[in-house]
Amino acid sequence: MLNKKVSDLLNEQINKELYSAYLYLDMNNYFDKRGLNGFANWYMIQAQEERDHAMLIYKYLQNNDCPIKLTAIAMPDKKFKKDMDVLKAGLEHEEYVTASIHTIYDAAYKVKDFRTMQFLDWFVKEQGEEETNARDMITKMELFGTDQRSLYMLNQELAARTYSAPSLVLD
Numbered sequence: 001m002l003n004k005k006v007s008d009l010l011n012e013q014i015n016k017e018l019y020s021a022y023l024y025l026d027m028n029n030y031f032d033k034r035g036l037n038g039f040a041n042w043y044m045i046q047a048q049e050e051r052d053h054a055m056l057i058y059k060y061l062q063n064n065d066c067p068i069k070l071t072a073i074a075m076p077d078k079k080f081k082k083d084m085d086v087l088k089a090g091l092e093h094e095e096y097v098t099a100s101i102h103t104i105y106d107a108a109y110k111v112k113d114f115r116t117m118q119f120l121d122w123f124v125k126e127q128g129e130e131e132t133n134a135r136d137m138i139t140k141m142e143l144f145g146t147d148q149r150s151l152y153m154l155n156q157e158l159a160a161r162t163y164s165a166p167s168l169v170l171d
């Protein structure tokens with residue numbers, strides 16, 4: 001069994017990851033309505049990844065014989081008036097999730113829970129990548145978003161993104 005504080009935080013993180021999936025679905029829906037299917041695809045894959053994150057933590061708790069508490073997932077409540085609102089909300093959210101992962105890591109570190117620290121290493125790295133991706137999206141939109149032809153090309157580029165299962169797999 002893990003330390004209670006650590007397992008409580010991991011339980012909360014399951015909810016946060018599922019909320020992330022919800023948020024990205026909402027973003028997918030925004031772009032679907034805009035007719036930008038490439039952007040919609042990009043956010044759909046984000047949503048799939050977030051569900052994976054939740055499942056990894058879920059499985060980790062099960063493997064360690066910890067109680068699992070599934071709580072209600074909040075409604076995505078962000079209002080998007082323009083494309084850039086979505087991109088900036090995405091980055092802001094990833095920064096929030098990074099801080100949350102770091103909080104769990106810190107709790108594990110304090111009780112010398114080396115197993116959880118090692119488990120979370122993957123998430124620490126993943127959050128670095130998520131933030132980079134979110135920032136790249138903003139940069140691309142700043143460069144190309146105002147020109148219709150460039151936006152079309154960017155949309156095509158994002159349409160090519162494919163889903164792949166996370167490199168971290170728990171049996």
Ligand code: MG
Pocket residue numbers: 017020049050053097
């Ligand atoms: Mg995540």
